[in-house]
Amino acid sequence: MLPTIDWHDDAIVMIDQRKLPGAEVYVRCRTAAEVARAIKTMVIRGAPAIGVAAAMGLALGVRRSKVTGTAKLAAEFQKLCELMAATRPTAVNLFWAIERMKRTFAAAAQAGLSVDEIKDRLQADARAIHDEDVAACRALGHFGAELVPQDARVLTHCNAGALATAGYGSALGVIRAAAEQGKRVAVFADETRPFLQGARLTAWELVRDGIQTTVITDSMAGSLMRDGRIDLVVVGADRIAANGDVANKIGTYTVAVLAKEHNIPFYVAAPVSTIDLSTPDGAQIPIEERDRREITHLGSSQLTPEGALIRNPAFDVTPSRLVSAIITERGVFRSPYTETLALAMQGGATTS
Amino acid sequence: MLPTIDWHDDAIVMIDQRKLPGAEVYVRCRTAAEVARAIKTMVIRGAPAIGVAAAMGLALGVRRSKVTGTAKLAAEFQKLCELMAATRPTAVNLFWAIERMKRTFAAAAQAGLSVDEIKDRLQADARAIHDEDVAACRALGHFGAELVPQDARVLTHCNAGALATAGYGSALGVIRAAAEQGKRVAVFADETRPFLQGARLTAWELVRDGIQTTVITDSMAGSLMRDGRIDLVVVGADRIAANGDVANKIGTYTVAVLAKEHNIPFYVAAPVSTIDLSTPDGAQIPIEERDRREITHLGSSQLTPEGALIRNPAFDVTPSRLVSAIITERGVFRSPYTETLALAMQGGATTS
Numbered sequence: 001m002l003p004t005i006d007w008h009d010d011a012i013v014m015i016d017q018r019k020l021p022g023a024e025v026y027v028r029c030r031t032a033a034e035v036a037r038a039i040k041t042m043v044i045r046g047a048p049a050i051g052v053a054a055a056m057g058l059a060l061g062v063r064r065s066k067v068t069g070t071a072k073l074a075a076e077f078q079k080l081c082e083l084m085a086a087t088r089p090t091a092v093n094l095f096w097a098i099e100r101m102k103r104t105f106a107a108a109a110q111a112g113l114s115v116d117e118i119k120d121r122l123q124a125d126a127r128a129i130h131d132e133d134v135a136a137c138r139a140l141g142h143f144g145a146e147l148v149p150q151d152a153r154v155l156t157h158c159n160a161g162a163l164a165t166a167g168y169g170s171a172l173g174v175i176r177a178a179a180e181q182g183k184r185v186a187v188f189a190d191e192t193r194p195f196l197q198g199a200r201l202t203a204w205e206l207v208r209d210g211i212q213t214t215v216i217t218d219s220m221a222g223s224l225m226r227d228g229r230i231d232l233v234v235v236g237a238d239r240i241a242a243n244g245d246v247a248n249k250i251g252t253y254t255v256a257v258l259a260k261e262h263n264i265p266f267y268v269a270a271p272v273s274t275i276d277l278s279t280p281d282g283a284q285i286p287i288e289e290r291d292r293r294e295i296t297h298l299g300s301s302q303l304t305p306e307g308a309l310i311r312n313p314a315f316d317v318t319p320s321r322l323v324s325a326i327i328t329e330r331g332v333f334r335s336p337y338t339e340t341l342a343l344a345m346q347g348g349a350t351t352s
Numbered sequence: 353m354l355p356t357i358d359w360h361d362d363a364i365v366m367i368d369q370r371k372l373p374g375a376e377v378y379v380r381c382r383t384a385a386e387v388a389r390a391i392k393t394m395v396i397r398g399a400p401a402i403g404v405a406a407a408m409g410l411a412l413g414v415r416r417s418k419v420t421g422t423a424k425l426a427a428e429f430q431k432l433c434e435l436m437a438a439t440r441p442t443a444v445n446l447f448w449a450i451e452r453m454k455r456t457f458a459a460a461a462q463a464g465l466s467v468d469e470i471k472d473r474l475q476a477d478a479r480a481i482h483d484e485d486v487a488a489c490r491a492l493g494h495f496g497a498e499l500v501p502q503d504a505r506v507l508t509h510c511n512a513g514a515l516a517t518a519g520y521g522s523a524l525g526v527i528r529a530a531a532e533q534g535k536r537v538a539v540f541a542d543e544t545r546p547f548l549q550g551a552r553l554t555a556w557e558l559v560r561d562g563i564q565t566t567v568i569t570d571s572m573a574g575s576l577m578r579d580g581r582i583d584l585v586v587v588g589a590d591r592i593a594a595n596g597d598v599a600n601k602i603g604t605y606t607v608a609v610l611a612k613e614h615n616i617p618f619y620v621a622a623p624v625s626t627i628d629l630s631t632p633d634g635a636q637i638p639i640e641e642r643d644r645r646e647i648t649h650l651g652s653s654q655l656t657p658e659g660a661l662i663r664n665p666a667f668d669v670t671p672s673r674l675v676s677a678i679i680t681e682r683g684v685f686r687s688p689y690t691e692t693l694a695l696a697m698q699g700g701a702t703t704s
Contacts, residue, residue, distance in 0.1 A: 020657075021654070021656065021657035022653075022654055189660075190571075191545065191647065191655070191656075192571070193543065193545060193569040193570065193571060194569050196655055199647070199655045199656045199660075200655060200656070200657075203656050203657050203660040204657040207657050207658070207659035207660055212661065213659075213660050213661065214660070214661040214662065214663055215647060215648075215656050215660050215661070215662055215663075216647075216662075216663050217545040217546050217570070217602065217603070217647060217664075218545065218569070218570045218571045218603075219542075219544070219545060219570045219601075219602050219603025219606060220602055220603070220663065220665065220668075221606065222603070222605045222606035222609055222668070223602060223605055223606075223665060223668035223669075224663075226605065226668075226669075249571075250569065250571050250572055250575060251569070251570075251571025251572070251574070253574045253575055253578065254571060254573065254574035254575075254606060254610060257574055257609060257610055257613050258606060258609055261609050261613075295543065295551070295567060295568075295569060296567075298650050298651070298653060299650070299651065299652070299653045300651070301374075301650060301651045301653070302373070302374055303543070303548055303551045303552060304373065304543075304551045304552070304555050304567050305372075305373035305552075305555050305556040305559050306559075307559040307565075308541075308551075308555040308559055308565050308566070308567050309564065309565065309566040309567070310566065310567055310568075311566055311567075311568050311572065311576075312569075313572065313575065316572075316574065316575035316578075317575075317578075
């Protein structure tokens with residue numbers, strides 16, 4: 001299992017995803033603020049992984065608190081939640097994890113547990129969120145693998161892999177599960193500018209697993225599809241609205257349009273913690289605009305001239321009409337998503 | 353006028369397009385072999401500019417020849433033509449320029465001119481090819497500007513600018529002409545991985561000209577179109593087949609599919625030297641595959657892990673059904689291209 005994020009003594013340790021594949025460097029977070037900064041600066045990224053990191057960060061922050069009394073701890077916890085919520089706006093797993101930890105805190109406090117017991121409960125729940133995420137990825141991988149034919153040539157965008165989750169991966173979980181079933185799978189990884197999650201992270205993960213991986217620039221996917229070299233697309237998600245609209249890494253929408261143009265299935269793989277029934281459609285999903293430097297520079301190289309304007313939205317929204325199916329740990333859901341996703345959130349497992 | 357390529361004493365001087373926008377470095381080619389290497393390594397690139405460079409390189413090579421007698425000069429010229437033709441396979445302007453220089457040589461030899469006179473003729477014709485290219489860009493810019501509305505938000509891909517031609521530019525010539533007519537134009541430049549012609553060259557040119565330019569990653573164009581932020585697309589071409597299929601920088605096809613999806617006009621701007629009636633359709637156009645290092649590295653940074661496969665086609669083909677019009681110095685041509693392009697090559701000027 002890849003070491004995306006884990007406890008290590010009194011700290012949370014993450015592999016620094018900004019440094020891969022050149023260097024395997026681990027970042028040690030000793031405070032909740034350090035975890036929040038790690039999320040914001042993309043030491044760790046990927047919607048499920050962000051949720052796990054936030055939960056672990058809250059547990060860490062509470063555990064290091066010196067206050068006495070549940071009321072003071074609750075006030076401090078509330079501030080930590082606000083800190084964590086302010087890191088990145090799009091991935092709903094972040095808010096999902098914070099809300100879950102709030103409920104855990106409230107239940108423990110209501111049960112009259114001591115400050116130390118509340119801290120233990122929060123740490124246990126953060127561990128559970130971590131472990132459940134791995135289990136969800138394995139389960140959705142199992143469901144998704146059914147959609148992957150023998151000798152499939154699969155295009156993916158960004159990194160929805162072990163590094164984007166607590167482990168195993170969502171989109172890459174589907175690919176891993178298909179490979180574990182003995183299917184030959186060849187993966188084409190969009191490099192995914194500007195942060196290059198595909199070139200750096202997806203390729204690194206899959207090559208480690210011995211899965212054939214070809215890196216292409218984002219601009220090549222259309223040409224490959226036209227030449228009949230792609231059988232299906234599978235990507236992750238940062239937030240899935242109630243109607244099935246999907247926010248994911250910038251460029252996902254383009255891939256979906258291309259898939260439709262070439263009659264290629266376009267699948268979204270995500271744990272149900274990514275589904276947000278309180279957001280009716282994609283137009284309501286906040287899209288993070290990141291620093292211009294991600295586009296103007298690469299390392300020490302300046303790529304653009306002074307005076308050029310820059311836009312850097314980190315995500316786009318793919319309308320549900322372009323989504324062939326949504327693969328979750330509770331099964332595979334298809335249109336009409338407003339009905340099927342509501343069912344999914346009630347726990348109903350359906351595959352179609 | 354930007355100094356893409358020019359004579360300077362006994363040498364050909366080109367701005368090194370690999371170094372822009374960070375540094376304005378000029379490369380001095382003293383032999384035809386140095387010109388060929390400059391084309392191959394993309395010191396100079398862009399289909400019309402490649403054609404101009406090849407013609408100038410041939411004139412330079414012949415002028416430096418020490419042989420006596422027309423027959424020996426003809427043999428040496430033939431070898432120079434083969435050297436030049438082996439540089440890059442897709443841009444047809446290269447072969448167009450070589451053929452034109454061959455005809456000039458043959459006519460001069462047939463007229464009984466001396467070796468020195470033949471050398472002068474070739475140099476004069478190379479100068480003419482250079483100057484005609486600038487004139488063609490200005491003329492097509494004039495025709496194309498009619499298609500650009502006031503306050504247009506124009507998307508372009510790669511660099512079809514002054515740097516890709518002898519001057520003024522094809523796609524950027526259309527934008528420049530619209531701006532000169534007093535229209536406000538805002539340009540969105542796809543950064544154009546892997547060589548970053550958009551981020552580095554298009555932005556550099558347009559910012560110098562005071563035209564508002566926003567650099568985006570190639571993956572953002574779809575999202576911008578969906579948000580209603582693009583009014584038209586204009587790109588250049590490396591080869592236009594008889595049926596109107598267009599080979600251009602990798603990613604152009606994706607932009608064309610996106611334009612169609614959003615009902616946005618998709619224009620191709622190119623001098624008629626880019627039209628190749630001997631190539632019936634896009635499937636017959638050879639597509640250059642370039643070195644994997646263009647994708648695996650940027651400067652000294654390694655972007656992909658060891659073990660990852662790479663594909664790096666430099667061009668793709670956009671089928672003519674996605675092309676709203678082809679803008680040339682002889683007018684604006686529309687479907688059915690098999691008829692209208694044949695007319696264009698006979699010199700017929702039509703605008704529609």
